[in-house]
Amino acid sequence: MCGIFCLLSPSPAHVKQDDAVFEHLKRRGPNSSKDCLVTGSNHRYQCFFSAHVLHMRGLLTPQPIEDKTGNVLVWNGEIFGGLRVLPSQNDTAVVLERLSSCGSSSEILSVLSTIRGPWAFVYYQKSEDYLWFGRDYFGRRSLLWKYDAEIKALTLTSVAGNTSGPGQSVWQEVPAVGVYRIDLNAVFESGSFSIELYSWSHAEEDFVFTYLETTQDLVPRSCTVLMNPSGLLSSPISPLNRSTPKMLNEHEKKLEQHSSVEDLEQLLGKFKKSDEVKGLIDVLSESVRRRVQSLPLSTQNHSETNDQAPVAILFSGGIDSMILAVLADFHTPAHQPIDLLNVAFQLQAPKVQKEVTKKQKTKKKLSQGKQTDGAKSQTSSPFDVPDRITGKSGLKELQDLAPERRWNFVEVNVTQEELQRWRHGRVCQLLHPLDTVLDDSIGCAVWFAARGTGFITEDNNQKIFTSSAKVVLTGIGADEQLAGYSRHRMRFKASGHEGLIQEIAMELGRISSRNLGRDDRVIADHGKEARFPYLDESVVSYLNSLPMWEKADLSLPRGVGEKLLLRLAARQLGLGSSAVLPKRAMQFGSRIAKMENSREKASDRCKRLLME
Numbered sequence: 061m062c063g064i065f066c067l068l069s070p071s072p073a074h075v076k077q078d079d080a081v082f083e084h085l086k087r088r089g090p091n092s093s094k095d096c097l098v099t100g101s102n103h104r105y106q107c108f109f110s111a112h113v114l115h116m117r118g119l120l121t122p123q124p125i126e127d128k129t130g131n132v133l134v135w136n137g138e139i140f141g142g143l144r145v146l147p148s149q150n151d152t153a154v155v156l157e158r159l160s161s162c163g164s165s166s167e168i169l170s171v172l173s174t175i176r177g178p179w180a181f182v183y184y185q186k187s188e189d190y191l192w193f194g195r196d197y198f199g200r201r202s203l204l205w206k207y208d209a210e211i212k213a214l215t216l217t218s219v220a221g222n223t224s225g226p227g228q229s230v231w232q233e234v235p236a237v238g239v240y241r242i243d244l245n246a247v248f249e250s251g252s253f254s255i256e257l258y259s260w261s262h263a264e265e266d267f268v269f270t271y272l273e274t275t276q277d278l279v280p281r282s283c284t285v286l287m288n289p290s291g292l293l294s295s296p297i298s299p300l301n302r303s304t305p306k307m308l309n310e311h312e313k314k315l316e317q318h319s320s321v322e323d324l325e326q327l328l329g330k331f332k333k334s335d336e337v338k339g340l341i342d343v344l345s346e347s348v349r350r351r352v353q354s355l356p357l358s359t360q361n362h363s364e365t366n367d368q369a370p371v372a373i374l375f376s377g378g379i380d381s382m383i384l385a386v387l388a389d390f391h392t393p394a395h396q397p398i399d400l401l402n403v404a405f406q407l408q409a410p411k412v413q414k415e416v417t418k419k420q421k422t423k424k425k426l427s428q429g430k431q432t433d434g435a436k437s438q439t440s441s442p443f444d445v446p447d448r449i450t451g452k453s454g455l456k457e458l459q460d461l462a463p464e465r466r467w468n469f470v471e472v473n474v475t476q477e478e479l480q481r482w483r484h485g486r487v488c489q490l491l492h493p494l495d496t497v498l499d500d501s502i503g504c505a506v507w508f509a510a511r512g513t514g515f516i517t518e519d520n521n522q523k524i525f526t527s528s529a530k531v532v533l534t535g536i537g538a539d540e541q542l543a544g545y546s547r548h549r550m551r552f553k554a555s556g557h558e559g560l561i562q563e564i565a566m567e568l569g570r571i572s573s574r575n576l577g578r579d580d581r582v583i584a585d586h587g588k589e590a591r592f593p594y595l596d597e598s599v600v601s602y603l604n605s606l607p608m609w610e611k612a613d614l615s616l617p618r619g620v621g622e623k624l625l626l627r628l629a630a631r632q633l634g635l636g637s638s639a640v641l642p643k644r645a646m647q648f649g650s651r652i653a654k655m656e657n658s659r660e661k662a663s664d665r666c667k668r669l670l671m672e
Contacts, residue, residue: 061589062123062218063088063112064134064203066182068191069213070248071099071106082110084219084489088584091115096124098132098184104248107184107191109134114587115356116530118150125152127160130186136201136218137179138589140350140596142296143171159183165241166292168192169258172239173294176597180234182216189244197260197296198595199236199572202580204493206231207253207280214242214253214280219581221489231493235278236572238293240285253283261291298601300565304557305609336610337628339602344629347596348387351533369468372399372529372588374509376447376649377454379623379630380535382638384593385454388533389462397466399527400458402451403509404443405474405652443473447649454638461634470527472514476655479504488669490581495669498662499578501647506534507582510590530588536575537594540567541603542623543612544643549622552614561608568600618642 063085086093089112096109111123111134126132139151143158155175162168168185178200183192193216195203206215220231234240238259247253279285352371371388375381381400388398448471455469483504491503512527539545543552543560552560576592583590593599603611606625613621619640620627630639647653656668 061088061114061116061138061584062134062136063584064123064136064180064182064216064218065108065110066134066191066193066216067108067213068215068242068244069106069108069211071103073106073211073213078220080489081217081220084221084585085110085112085217087587088218089113090587092120092122094122094124096126096132098130098186100244101189105244107132109182109184114530114584114589116589117145117354117356118148118153121150121152123152125156127156129160131156131160132184132186133159133181134183135179135181136203137175137181137196138177138354138591139175139179140347140354141176141598142174155181159185165190166290169239169292170294173292173296176296178592180218191242191244192239193234194239195234195236195572195577197236197597198568198592199233199576200580200590200592200595202577202584203234204231204577205234205280207283209253209282212248212251212253214283218584219490220492222492232278232280233493233573233577236576255279255283255285256288257285258288258290258293260293260295296597298604300561300568300604301607302561302565303607304561305607336606336625337632340599340625340629341632343596343598343602344383344593345387345390347593347599348384348533349391350596351531351591351593352388352391355531369397369399369527369529371531371533372401372470372510372512372527373533374506374535375400375402375451375454375469376644376646377402377450377452377638378447378535378641378644378649379626379635379638380538380594382454382457382635383626383630383633384533384535385458385467386461386633386635387593389458389465394464397468399468399470399512399529400451400455401470401472401509401512401527401532402448403472403474403505403650404445404448405479405505405650405655406476407442407445407651408476408654443471445649445651446644447646447651450638450641450644450649457636457638468516468525468527470512470514470516470525472508472512474508474652479508479652479655482507483668486585487582490585491578491669494578495665496662497656497660497664497666498647500666500669501652501656501662502575503578503582505646505650505652506579507585510583510588511586532583532588532590534579534583534590534592535594536579537571537592537600538623538626539643540564540571541594541600541611542626543608543614544623546643548612549614549618557608560612560614564608571595 065085092113094111098107109124109132113123124132124134133156135152135155139145143154145151145154158171159168162171178196180195180201180203181193185192195201202218204217204220238257241256355370371392373381373384392398455467458467487504487507491499510532514525515522516525543564548560548563551563580590611625613624615621619642622643627639
């Protein structure tokens with residue numbers, strides 16, 4: 061994982077570097093930093109590359125990496141399939157070797173189509189004077205762009221911050237709709253900054269149309285993006301199964317309106333979904349295996365038991381994170397701990413009641429018994445938020461399933477003062493250019509959780525603890541594919557299976573712009589790498605192959621119907637009450653939303669993110 065940067069400008073050009081941007085990039089890649097300046101043919105242009113590496117695989121390979129013919133690559137990604145990468149090899153070197161061997165644009169696109177895993181890259185192809193760049197199909201790695209029309213300079217970077225002053229261009233996320241190519245000679249001869257886009261073939265039509273309709277809002281000002289219709293960039297996932305059932309209720313369901321483990325047991329026996337459940341467990345288990353075993357060689361070969369976990373999980377105790385924990389346990393050596401990062405924002409004390417009201421209730425309170433009240437005050441905590449409660453319950457389940465494993469349940473407690481300090485000092489820069497109330501809430505929660513600083517409890521004693529795991533697993537992608545959100549239930553109620561399928565197709569199409577670039581930026585700020593097992597190409601393809609009614613049944617009550625197939629898999633894996641927990645959004649489960657203005661809407665522009 062890396063922080064990558066490229067500044068394309070006319071040659072010679074004197075462009076002032078932004079120190080704040082490079083500080084952000086260095087935190088992403090603390091193990092190596094390097095710069096490289098390339099001057100194009102006839103000195104028409106120059107490319108300044110900078111990369112900051114977090115060492116994850118094989119030998120430490122500083123970037124930018126240049127081959128003997130002058131091609132240059134900055135690569136922020138992990139190869140989990142498609143191209144062969146030996147344990148001793150570095151994937152950046154493997155990618156450059158393959159790209160350098162390509163003799164045509166179609167061959168370059170074929171290599172990129174083959175890669176399975178998250179990536180963002182910039183590649184300078186010297187022989188053709190081309191600059192290639194882009195993000196993977198889901199946009200699991202951040203890439204931003206900005207164009208300065210005055211000096212004709214295009215900047216690409218993993219993270220930037222709100223560094224634009226009045227009248228200057230603003231940063232935008234590079235849309236994860238394909239791979240982009242710039243003909244450098246043509247651009248600087250014509251003076252018109254044109255970018256060619258090779259979109260993913262076989263992508264969801266709604267996905268591509270949405271991009272075309274909003275292209276003005278997504279492309280930097282004074283730039284033009286032209287679609288190449290060649291279809292040379294193949295989609296890494298199977299198309300979504302859009303079939304609908306002939307009858308809404310193929311099976312007679314007599315479940316109560318509350319969810320229980322017994323409901324799932326009844327469905328396991330009644331609906332005969334054993335093949336589908338096994339299929340999901342198999343592909344998801346392999347996805348987790350790739351992500352917990354693709355580690356630095358020193359970590360893989362470490363054999364002594366200590367407190368240093370190689371892998372951490374953003375952990376709420378809900379079904380998504382519980383399944384990741386169970387599968388991570390399968391594929392992590394038993395002597396190695398696994399860190400469970402559980403974030404809680406301090407509950408606010410209730411508002412002081414009027415004096416008269418307090419006096420009127422004094423006698424009633426005393427009559428309820430001082431002993432009971434005293435016991436409650438000693439055990440309650442201002443950080444006993446819903447996700448902390450379910451997290452501790454989930455920890456108990458994991459300890460019962462894998463008693464030999466050391467589970468470091470890291471209680472990350474955040475006060476309002478600390479939230480305000482770090483939001484304005486750091487997180488608002490990482491979230492940029494996103495600026496909604498929802499981005500603020502989730503971005504701050506994920507940043508504090510990924511930092512992993514809190515305490516663990518050993519023998520009833522609290523111990524200050526900071527997770528040192530470089531890999532952070534997150535459960536994003538499960539709700540989007542398996543109808544986990546309340547809006548899915550509303551859409552199903554209004555439009556049936558057809559409406560629900562349309563909603564699910566839209567979810568995957570917009571997940572890069574709504575979630576993944578943001579999450580990558582805030583997690584990577586700690587020198588850690590976010591990995592998304594539910595968005596592994598094999599997992600998505602498997603779920604896309606199944607009809608919607610086999611993945612979710614929203615005629616069933618909450619806690620059972622949504623993400624039904626995943627809940628059945630959880631029971632098959634031995635999980636209990638966590639398998640029937642209804643969805644609870646992170647901003648509500650962690651109670652960060654309670655710290656701010658309760659009248660705000662999630663889509664509102666967040667004033668707290670504005671630079672002071």
